[in-house]
Amino acid sequence: MPKSLLVELPERLCLGNLPTPLQPLDRISERYSLPFGGPRIWVKRDDLTEFGMSGNKLRKLEFVAAEALSRGCDTLITCGGIQSNHCRTTALVGARLGLGVHLILRGEPDTLVDGNLLLDHLAGAKVSIYPPKEYTAELGRNFAYWQEEYLGLGHRSLCIPTGASDGLGIWGYLSASQELIEDCHSQGFEPEYIVSATGSGGTQAGLTLGCQLLQVKTKVTGYAVCDSAAYFEDKVREDIFHWSRLTGNEINLSSLEVDVNANFIGPGYGAAGPEVYQTINEVASLEGILLDPVYTGKAFHGLLHQLRNGSYEGCSNIVFVHTGGQFALFPYRQNFSFQTV
Numbered sequence: 001m002p003k004s005l006l007v008e009l010p011e012r013l014c015l016g017n018l019p020t021p022l023q024p025l026d027r028i029s030e031r032y033s034l035p036f037g038g039p040r041i042w043v044k045r046d047d048l049t050e051f052g053m054s055g056n057k058l059r060k061l062e063f064v065a066a067e068a069l070s071r072g073c074d075t076l077i078t079c080g081g082i083q084s085n086h087c088r089t090t091a092l093v094g095a096r097l098g099l100g101v102h103l104i105l106r107g108e109p110d111t112l113v114d115g116n117l118l119l120d121h122l123a124g125a126k127v128s129i130y131p132p133k134e135y136t137a138e139l140g141r142n143f144a145y146w147q148e149e150y151l152g153l154g155h156r157s158l159c160i161p162t163g164a165s166d167g168l169g170i171w172g173y174l175s176a177s178q179e180l181i182e183d184c185h186s187q188g189f190e191p192e193y194i195v196s197a198t199g200s201g202g203t204q205a206g207l208t209l210g211c212q213l214l215q216v217k218t219k220v221t222g223y224a225v226c227d228s229a230a231y232f233e234d235k236v237r238e239d240i241f242h243w244s245r246l247t248g249n250e251i252n253l254s255s256l257e258v259d260v261n262a263n264f265i266g267p268g269y270g271a272a273g274p275e276v277y278q279t280i281n282e283v284a285s286l287e288g289i290l291l292d293p294v295y296t297g298k299a300f301h302g303l304l305h306q307l308r309n310g311s312y313e314g315c316s317n318i319v320f321v322h323t324g325g326q327f328a329l330f331p332y333r334q335n336f337s338f339q340t341v
């Protein structure tokens with residue numbers, strides 16, 4: 001039976017190639033799961049939403065950019081790490097729509113122009129880079145400063161928070177949850193779990209709320225890549241609460257299950273141990289799928305670990321949402337070692 005979210009979607013732009021494919025990971029499932037009574041692992045290819053604009057942020061920006069246009073904005077201002085996928089996607093979305101983009105980035109100003117940062121510049125975004133301490137302390141003031149600056153030049157801007165994770169951005173994965181459950185139903189199953197990487201919370205918030213509204217039994221687990229489980233349990237609820245206030249849709253926050261696994265963060269945001277690089281190498285060579293060291297590689301490493309320790313015993317199907325991030329492989333190249341023969 002087709003499932004519906006039973007809520008009215010706001011305006012959105014069609015920027016992604018949707019629906020993205022749902023594919024089984026046969027060799028990973030054979031190596032890590034099926035022979036031990038574990039589930040079949042599937043991947044929802046949200047790394048294929050576009051090429052330059054690939055990844056999960058494009059789904060959010062379909063709604064955010066529509067809002068910017070409806071408010072008469074001609075400029076987008078957003079923020080993130082120096083290799084932010086969200087900022088790169090925003091830069092390219094702005095170029096595609098003829099909007100100006102200003103990026104407030106956290107990092108060292110003399111960073112090599114590589115990976116996502118290279119694409120930011122190619123897309124014509126204006127880039128300001130702040131050292132980490134200053135970035136964190138001054139973020140709110142910098143948004144206000146640049147917004148004022150553009151206003152002085154006659155440009156109306158929309159400020160987009162980190163990762164476009166708020167009550168507006170979560171529409172991206174609220175609508176994706178319906179697409180994903182429909183994909184699964186057409187393959188003849190309903191997954192016990194949907195898992196993905198959590199970095200600012202909006203993807204997990206959308207999927208979690210979506211599964212509740214769709215009234216499926218599927219649980220959503222976010223593998224955190226930074227911060228703590230408590231932080232994201234609050235953040236996911238906050239984004240859902242914000243959505244509820246913006247839309248007037250009532251939701252039962254107390255019956256909402258927010259499941260965060262923060263055991264695989266490793267050294268911290270943007271830093272990973274050798275086991276993550278090994279996982280990236282293994283998944284690329286076994287399945288032809290490219291993960292990244294900041295988000296998907298960490299989350300997938302966590303998933304494999306949990307499969308091995310029997311956490312998913314008794315489940316039949318798990319879907320890993322591949323949220324993209326491949327451009328970050330290049331600036332992290334020094335963490336891989338290969339030999340020629």
Ligand SMILES: *Cc1c(COP(=O)(O)O)cnc(C)c1O
Pocket residue numbers: 055056057085086163165197198199200201202203204292295296323324325326
């Ligand atoms: C931003 C991002 C995530 C995390 O999504 P959030 O909604 O910010 O939690 C996961 N994977 C990739 C590749 C990302 O760029």
